[in-house]
Amino acid sequence: RLIAALRDDNRRREDIRAALREIGDVDRMVGRLGVQRTTPRELRALADSLLRLPPLRDALRGLHAAPADALADHLEGLDEPANLLHEALAADAPLAMREGGIFRDGYHEELDRLRAISRDGASWLSEYQAxxxxxxxxxxxxxxxxxxxxxxxEITNAHRQRVPDDYVRKQTLKNAERYITDELKRYESEVLSAESRANELEYDMFVSLRDRLMPYIPRLQQAAGALAAVDVLAGWAELSLRRGFCRPEFVETPLLEIEAGRHPVLDATLEKNFVPNDAQLAAPGATGQESPDRAVSVAETAEPSDPPPRETSAPLPSLALITGPNMAGKSTYIRQVALLTLLAHCGCWVPARRMRLGLVDRIFTRVGASDELARGQSTFMVEMLETANILHNASPRSLVILDEIGRGTSTFDGLSLAWAITEYLARRVRCRTLFATHYHELTELGDSDHGLEEVANLNVAVREYEDQIVFLHRIVPGAADRSYGLHVAKLAGVPREVLDRANTVLNELEKTFDRESRRPVLAAMQRRRKRQLRLFEEPEELIVRALREMNVDEVDPAQAAERLRKWRAMLSES
Known part of the structure; x- marks a missing residue:
C-alpha cells in the first residue's frame, strides 16, 4: 500500500527522497554511539540528520496511508537530542577527539577563555610590549x-638605568639584557598550557555529551529502522514507475503465474532488447483460478492499460523441464523467476505485466559450477550436496530452481540421477520447480501421453537460417530435440577443423544411438505405478500366472488364439 501511495503522489515522493539524500547513515552512527566509538564528526552528522526529520515526517503523513503514519510515528521524539547536539558541536567538528575544535564558541565559558589565550597571544604580547x-x-x-x-x-645596555625594580634579569648578552616579570611568567604558563588544557577539557566535555545521549539509543535505533524502510520503499516506488513494474498479487494456493516477466537486472541493462517471458506453475490440486474472497483484487493491482488476467481451470504443472540451446536463456529464465518471487516477498513491485503467487517458504537453488578443493570436494560432489539439501528440506510451499543437474559425471549416471530427482520433486515433494537441462531424455517425463501429470516441457525457441541459428530467447511449450552445441562452439571461435570433425562424430553417434529406437519406458512405468492401487491383480500379473498354470498339451490352436486376443485386449486397456 505504501509503494502505491508513493507512486500516486509525485510531489511527496520527491520530498521524501530529497530529505533522505540529506540524512546520513543513522543506523551506523547509533551503533558506534552504543559502543562508545563515535567521533565528533559523526555526532555532528547525526545532529544534522535528526534536524531533517520534521519535513520527512510531514511528507509521510501527507500520504494518508496507515503504513506511512506508522513510520512517521517512529521518527517522533528526537527533537531534544537533535537540538542538544546542534547547539554544542561545531559545524566542522573533527574526526579526532583529542585535537580540539569540537564545540562551538560560546558553548562553554572556560573553554572560550582558554581558546582566547591560545588564539589571541600575539595581540596580547603586542599590547604588553607597548x-x-x-x-x-x-x-x-x-x-x-x-x-x-x-x-x-630585552633592553639594550644604553637604557639599563631605566630598568624597573620588578624586572628580573634572566640572560645577559653582549649589548643587551633580558628580563622577565611575574605578569609575563604567568602569561607564559597560561599560553603554553592553554591549548593542551583546552583539548583535554573538550575531550571531557565530549565524553559527557556522549553519555547524555545513551538514554536516547533505543529511540534512535527505532528511527534508524524507520528511515531504512522509508528509503527502501521510496526507492522501490521510484524504480517501479521508471521501469514499469506491477504489483504482485498473493493468493492462498501455491501458484506461481507470471505474465511478461523480466529479469530485474538485465531489463535495466538491455532495456527494450530484453525479451519478457511467462511462467505458470502450481502444486498439485491448485488451478489458475482463485476465489474472490481469498485473493487480492486484480483490479487493485493492475495498471489501467493492462489486459484482463487469464484464467483457466486446467491443472498447472508443478515442475517445468526447460530444454534448449546453450546461450539461449534457460539459466536466465529460471533465475528471473526466483528473483521476481524474492522481490514479491520483500514487498517490492516486480518487472512483469502481472504476477500471481502463493507464499513461498524458501527458495532453493542449484546453479553454476564450483568446487571446494580445500575440503576435498569435487564439482560434482558439491552439486550433489546441494541437491541433497534441497531434497531433504524442500516443502510443497518451496520454490526450487535447478540448472543442469548431473552434468558433472558420466552421461548415464547423470541422466539417471536427474531423472530420479525430477520424479522425487514432482511426486514426493510436490513443490514448484524449474529444471533447466540438456538431458533431452528427461522430456519424456513431461510427455502428455507417457509422462507425469505434474511435469511439463518448455523450451527456448530458436530459428535456423542456413548454417546459423538465431536465439529468440522466448520460452514456449514443448521439448527441444537439439542443443546446438556445435553452433555455439562456432560462435566461440573453435577452429573449423575441430568443428568439422565434431560434426562427423555427431552424425555417427546419432545413427548409432537413434533416439526413437532407445526411447525409455520409465516414464510410462512410473505413470502406471501412480494410479490408485487395484483391488485385483495387474493384467501383466494375471497373464503371467495364466501362462504358468496353462497345460500346453491340452490347448488347441483355436483356444490359444482366443486367449492371445483376450490377453492383448487386457494389455491395451491397461
Whole structure:
C-alpha cells in the first residue's frame, strides 16, 4: 500500500527522497554511539540528520496511508537530542577527539577563555610590549621568545638605568639584557598550557555529551529502522514507475503465474532488447483460478492499460523441464523467476505485466559450477550436496530452481540421477520447480501421453537460417530435440577443423544411438505405478500366472488364439 501511495503522489515522493539524500547513515552512527566509538564528526552528522526529520515526517503523513503514519510515528521524539547536539558541536567538528575544535564558541565559558589565550597571544604580547615601553620610557624595549628561556623582555645596555625594580634579569648578552616579570611568567604558563588544557577539557566535555545521549539509543535505533524502510520503499516506488513494474498479487494456493516477466537486472541493462517471458506453475490440486474472497483484487493491482488476467481451470504443472540451446536463456529464465518471487516477498513491485503467487517458504537453488578443493570436494560432489539439501528440506510451499543437474559425471549416471530427482520433486515433494537441462531424455517425463501429470516441457525457441541459428530467447511449450552445441562452439571461435570433425562424430553417434529406437519406458512405468492401487491383480500379473498354470498339451490352436486376443485386449486397456 505504501509503494502505491508513493507512486500516486509525485510531489511527496520527491520530498521524501530529497530529505533522505540529506540524512546520513543513522543506523551506523547509533551503533558506534552504543559502543562508545563515535567521533565528533559523526555526532555532528547525526545532529544534522535528526534536524531533517520534521519535513520527512510531514511528507509521510501527507500520504494518508496507515503504513506511512506508522513510520512517521517512529521518527517522533528526537527533537531534544537533535537540538542538544546542534547547539554544542561545531559545524566542522573533527574526526579526532583529542585535537580540539569540537564545540562551538560560546558553548562553554572556560573553554572560550582558554581558546582566547591560545588564539589571541600575539595581540596580547603586542599590547604588553607597548604598555611596558610606555611605563619604562624605553622605546627600544622588545618582548621575545625562545625555547630555552621562554618569553622575555630585552633592553639594550644604553637604557639599563631605566630598568624597573620588578624586572628580573634572566640572560645577559653582549649589548643587551633580558628580563622577565611575574605578569609575563604567568602569561607564559597560561599560553603554553592553554591549548593542551583546552583539548583535554573538550575531550571531557565530549565524553559527557556522549553519555547524555545513551538514554536516547533505543529511540534512535527505532528511527534508524524507520528511515531504512522509508528509503527502501521510496526507492522501490521510484524504480517501479521508471521501469514499469506491477504489483504482485498473493493468493492462498501455491501458484506461481507470471505474465511478461523480466529479469530485474538485465531489463535495466538491455532495456527494450530484453525479451519478457511467462511462467505458470502450481502444486498439485491448485488451478489458475482463485476465489474472490481469498485473493487480492486484480483490479487493485493492475495498471489501467493492462489486459484482463487469464484464467483457466486446467491443472498447472508443478515442475517445468526447460530444454534448449546453450546461450539461449534457460539459466536466465529460471533465475528471473526466483528473483521476481524474492522481490514479491520483500514487498517490492516486480518487472512483469502481472504476477500471481502463493507464499513461498524458501527458495532453493542449484546453479553454476564450483568446487571446494580445500575440503576435498569435487564439482560434482558439491552439486550433489546441494541437491541433497534441497531434497531433504524442500516443502510443497518451496520454490526450487535447478540448472543442469548431473552434468558433472558420466552421461548415464547423470541422466539417471536427474531423472530420479525430477520424479522425487514432482511426486514426493510436490513443490514448484524449474529444471533447466540438456538431458533431452528427461522430456519424456513431461510427455502428455507417457509422462507425469505434474511435469511439463518448455523450451527456448530458436530459428535456423542456413548454417546459423538465431536465439529468440522466448520460452514456449514443448521439448527441444537439439542443443546446438556445435553452433555455439562456432560462435566461440573453435577452429573449423575441430568443428568439422565434431560434426562427423555427431552424425555417427546419432545413427548409432537413434533416439526413437532407445526411447525409455520409465516414464510410462512410473505413470502406471501412480494410479490408485487395484483391488485385483495387474493384467501383466494375471497373464503371467495364466501362462504358468496353462497345460500346453491340452490347448488347441483355436483356444490359444482366443486367449492371445483376450490377453492383448487386457494389455491395451491397461
Amino acid at each position: 604598555r611596558e615601553s610606555e611605563r619604562t620610557g624605553i622605546p627600544s624595549l622588545k618582548v621575545g621568545f625562545n625555547r630555552v628561556f621562554g618569553y622575555y623582555i
